[in-house]
Amino acid sequence: xxxxxxxxxxxxxxxxxxxxxxxxxxxxxxxxxxxxxxxxxxxxxxxxxxxxxxxxxxxxxxxxxxxxxxxxxxxxxxxxxxxxxxxxxxxxxxxxxxxxxxxxxxxxxxxxxxxxxxxxxxxxxxxxxxxxxxxxxxxxxxxxxxxxxxxxxxxxxxxxxxxxxxxxxxxxxxxxxxxxxxxxxxxxxxxxxxxxxxxxxxxxxxxxxxxxxxxxxxxxxxxxxxxxxxxxxxxxxxxxxxxxxxxxxxxxxxxxxxxxxxxxxxxxxxxxxxxxxxxxxxxxxxxxxxxxxxxxxxxxxxxxxxxxxxxxxxxxxxxxxxxxxxxxxxxxxxxxx
Amino acid sequence: xxxxxxxxxxxxxxxxxxxxxxxxxxxxxxxxxxxxxxxxxxxxxxxxxxxxxxxxxxxxxxxxxxxx
Numbered sequence: 268x269x270x271x272x273x274x275x276x277x278x279x280x281x282x283x284x285x286x287x288x289x290x291x292x293x294x295x296x297x298x299x300x301x302x303x304x305x306x307x308x309x310x311x312x313x314x315x316x317x318x319x320x321x322x323x324x325x326x327x328x329x330x331x332x333x334x335x336x337x338x339x340x341x342x343x344x345x346x347x348x349x350x351x352x353x354x355x356x357x358x359x360x361x362x363x364x365x366x367x368x369x370x371x372x373x374x375x376x377x378x379x380x381x382x383x384x385x386x387x388x389x390x391x392x393x394x395x396x397x398x399x400x401x402x403x404x405x406x407x408x409x410x411x412x413x414x415x416x417x418x419x420x421x422x423x424x425x426x427x428x429x430x431x432x433x434x435x436x437x438x439x440x441x442x443x444x445x446x447x448x449x450x451x452x453x454x455x456x457x458x459x460x461x462x463x464x465x466x467x468x469x470x471x472x473x474x475x476x477x478x479x480x481x482x483x484x485x486x487x488x489x490x491x492x493x494x495x496x497x498x499x500x501x502x503x504x505x506x507x508x509x510x511x512x513x514x515x516x517x518x519x520x521x522x523x524x525x526x527x528x529x530x531x532x533x534x535x536x537x538x539x540x541x542x543x544x545x546x547x548x549x550x551x552x553x554x555x556x557x558x559x560x561x562x563x564x565x566x567x568x569x570x571x572x573x574x575x576x577x578x579x580x581x582x583x584x585x586x587x588x589x590x591x592x593x594x595x596x597x598x599x600x601x602x603x604x
Numbered sequence: 605x606x607x608x609x610x611x612x613x614x615x616x617x618x619x620x621x622x623x624x625x626x627x628x629x630x631x632x633x634x635x636x637x638x639x640x641x642x643x644x645x646x647x648x649x650x651x652x653x654x655x656x657x658x659x660x661x662x663x664x665x666x667x668x669x670x671x672x
Binding site for chain 1: 607647
């Protein structure tokens with residue numbers, strides 16, 4: 268049954284509205300280019316939707332706002348001094364172990380790609396260690412109320428600490444490394460997909476097999492040579508193509524059923540101009556990630572297994588010879604019986 | 605205009621520049637804290653009133669952006 272969420276009517280507006288977020292995002296653009304920041308900026312440039320973001324921050328209950336400030340203070344340790352002695356050999360497992368011991372849900376590694384960098388931003392690093400941290404489902408069930416928003420900020424703070432520990436461990440091995448938390452200069456989701464931590468879902472967020480979409484991400488960029496992970500196929504596409512749960516439940520009607528062309532790539536896309544005002548009104552929304560079938564604790568692996576079996580069955584049925592043999596076998600069996 | 609990363613998260617090896625960086629960050633955070641109380645309080649009141657009255661507040665009127 269569809270849950271009852273606040274309606275998408277707003278007691279705030281612009282006299283002179285900003286440029287559409289969909290235009291800035293490159294919706295319908297055929298040429299590939301890097302993303303531009305619109306909202307949740309890192310403070311690097313004046314953002315088109317900055318007024319709404321300021322409004323979002325200043326209308327937060329104090330305890331949530333405070334968590335954000337503490338996070339900024341903690342992240343001052345994102346970078347640091349690199350040890351003079353460089354350790355050699357593949358330390359990938361050691362780096363991952365540091366992350367897990369510090370509280371990460373899962374960790375993956377990939378090379379840094381263009382799609383993870385905003386326009387006009389360059390990085391001296393080559394590798395990304397992407398950290399996933401699940402949110403507490405008992406708290407997230409209160410969404411879209413402030414209690415869930417507080418849990419989100421708690422997880423951002425916790426994941427920043429994990430990323431700082433990982434970056435610090437890498438620097439202690441003699442390699443430069445920098446931690447990136449929320450509102451960073453990089454895009455975490457494309458890196459997480461490349462690092463084999465999950466796939467992009469219809470709702471525009473990462474879907475992991477273990478925790479679904481109810482996760483937060485942080486990244487450590489480094490030059491330490493690491494063994495990269497391969498992107499995974501957990502059958503997200505198979506489900507998203509037929510599932511309409513987030514599309515139906517999104518009160519702002521921001522999620523669409525088909526993929527869109529965005530900066531030269533056809534992918535799942537969320538209507539920014541519809542999503543963000545509702546996100547602001549509800550202190551961070553997140554309805555789509557909580558209603559997603561993958562988010563139900565413990566459901567992911569079974570879901571992949573089922574969808575994979577379905578995919579294989581469909582693939583077999585599409586091979587004419589195989590279909591013929593299967594039918595023939597059935598006939599023979601029934602004949603024998 | 606520089607990002608948080610450029611302003612606060614890149615660390616120079618010497619202690620003096622780290623202390624200076626921490627101080628800069630602290631001052632910035634205090635500024636953000638003050639902003640929540642003022643003009644934040646005024647904005648939250650206006651927003652609550654608009655919600656109760658079924659009206660709208662205009663972001664252009666209530667939020668001034670810093671000049672670059």
